[in-house]
Amino acid sequence: MLDLAVAYNRYRFLGDEFLTWLWYTIENDPSVLKSADPDCQSLEVGNRIVFENRKTKSVERITIKGDEAGLEEGRLALRKGALVSEIALIFKTGEYQWQFSVKGESLNVSNLKTPGPSLPQSPEQMDDFILEKTGQVDKILQFLEKIFSLFIRSRVSSKWTNKVVPSIKKWIISIEAS
Amino acid sequence: MGILSSAVSITRYRVEGKIEGPVIEIVSKGLKKNTIPEIDEEAESMAAGWTSFENPFHPNFDGSSFVFGNLFVFALRIDRKSIPAKLLKKHLTLETSKRLAKTSRRFLSKDEKQALKDKVINDLAIRVPSTPNVYDLIWNYEASSLWFYSNLRSANEEIETLFRRSFNIGLLRLFPYTAADITAGLSDSERDVLIGLSPTHFSD
Numbered sequence: 001m002l003d004l005a006v007a008y009n010r011y012r013f014l015g016d017e018f019l020t021w022l023w024y025t026i027e028n029d030p031s032v033l034k035s036a037d038p039d040c041q042s043l044e045v046g047n048r049i050v051f052e053n054r055k056t057k058s059v060e061r062i063t064i065k066g067d068e069a070g071l072e073e074g075r076l077a078l079r080k081g082a083l084v085s086e087i088a089l090i091f092k093t094g095e096y097q098w099q100f101s102v103k104g105e106s107l108n109v110s111n112l113k114t115p116g117p118s119l120p121q122s123p124e125q126m127d128d129f130i131l132e133k134t135g136q137v138d139k140i141l142q143f144l145e146k147i148f149s150l151f152i153r154s155r156v157s158s159k160w161t162n163k164v165v166p167s168i169k170k171w172i173i174s175i176e177a178s
Numbered sequence: 179m180g181i182l183s184s185a186v187s188i189t190r191y192r193v194e195g196k197i198e199g200p201v202i203e204i205v206s207k208g209l210k211k212n213t214i215p216e217i218d219e220e221a222e223s224m225a226a227g228w229t230s231f232e233n234p235f236h237p238n239f240d241g242s243s244f245v246f247g248n249l250f251v252f253a254l255r256i257d258r259k260s261i262p263a264k265l266l267k268k269h270l271t272l273e274t275s276k277r278l279a280k281t282s283r284r285f286l287s288k289d290e291k292q293a294l295k296d297k298v299i300n301d302l303a304i305r306v307p308s309t310p311n312v313y314d315l316i317w318n319y320e321a322s323s324l325w326f327y328s329n330l331r332s333a334n335e336e337i338e339t340l341f342r343r344s345f346n347i348g349l350l351r352l353f354p355y356t357a358a359d360i361t362a363g364l365s366d367s368e369r370d371v372l373i374g375l376s377p378t379h380f381s382d
Binding site for chain 2: 002
């Protein structure tokens with residue numbers, strides 16, 4: 001394996017490409033999400049999305065936040081060469097929902113809110129709480145691991161250049177036209 | 179933000195290697211050996227070590243107190259003392275005046291000033307209480323995975339160092355390259371492609 005510090009910086013673009021691909025997938029091919037977790041009823045963009053453009057001399061960063069925030073600015077940023085560098089997501093199954101953010105460069109998860117469980121009322125309840133809470137956190141981390149694996153397997157295949165990139169470009173252009 | 183918080187931040191690690199021998203006993207030994215030392219009323223300005231998840235200010239790793247089901251749950255605690263600049267300036271000025279009066283001189287040399295500053299910092303550090311920061315972690319030994327409940331770089335660097343020192347096995351942080359290399363199940367030829375990848379341009 002490569003030196004980790006070198007690998008972190010050299011391949012940080014993969015994280016931003018992943019989040020950009022994920023946004024495209026949410027809007028255009030949500031069936032892929034179900035293949036990562038059959039319980040996934042929907043994955044929605046939450047109240048915060050950050051774009052970074054590294055094609056310019058200095059890194060340009062655009063943050064869009066707010067529950068009712070429009071993503072037009074972000075779509076414009078994509079057209080100018082920016083990628084999604086951080087995204088808030090809402091993962092829903094039939095009954096429950098999880099909210100969390102993912103950062104592209106590190107794949108770190110932040111602000112993860114699970115549907116439960118309630119805080120333990122006594123030390124005796126701690127074991128059950130930890131195991132249930134861990135299961136709920138694990139559901140999202142497993143989902144992310146699987147969806148990232150799907151992205152990477154596509155990214156290292158010829159399908160990426162031949163099919164995925166043209167589709168994403170077409171999506172970006174369609175945003176421009178709409 | 180820890181396990182009990184309503185919103186949590188997590189850095190994912192792969193644990194590299196296995197413990198040879200009785201696992202719980204060896205982990206308990208590593209935790210005890212590297213428990214956070216108390217630095218209040220000591221001159222140290224910073225300390226880092228393990229503490230208990232349920233009682234972070236009374237660490238106790240006896241028996242299997244850190245075992246929850248098939249998980250090891252404990253915490254990294256980092257205590258830091260911060261001496262306000264104005265407090266330091268005040269005490270340094272007072273000490274400098276005393277020293278000058280005692281020696282009947284008008285100035286101190288550069289080395290004397292530095293030595294006096296070190297002494298004042300040392301004296302104040304003994305009197306200033308430390309501020310603790312506690313970061314929970316969950317170690318799934320069987321799955322060789324560890325969740326660290328912080329995305330702070332300094333805390334992540336501290337746990338990576340302390341974990342190796344305590345258990346003689348390493349932690350590998352999962353970020354885009356390592357996640358692709360380790361968790362995506364790529365073949366050798368796909369890994370070769372991965373190494374040669376360069377950024378995609380989605381806009382013309």
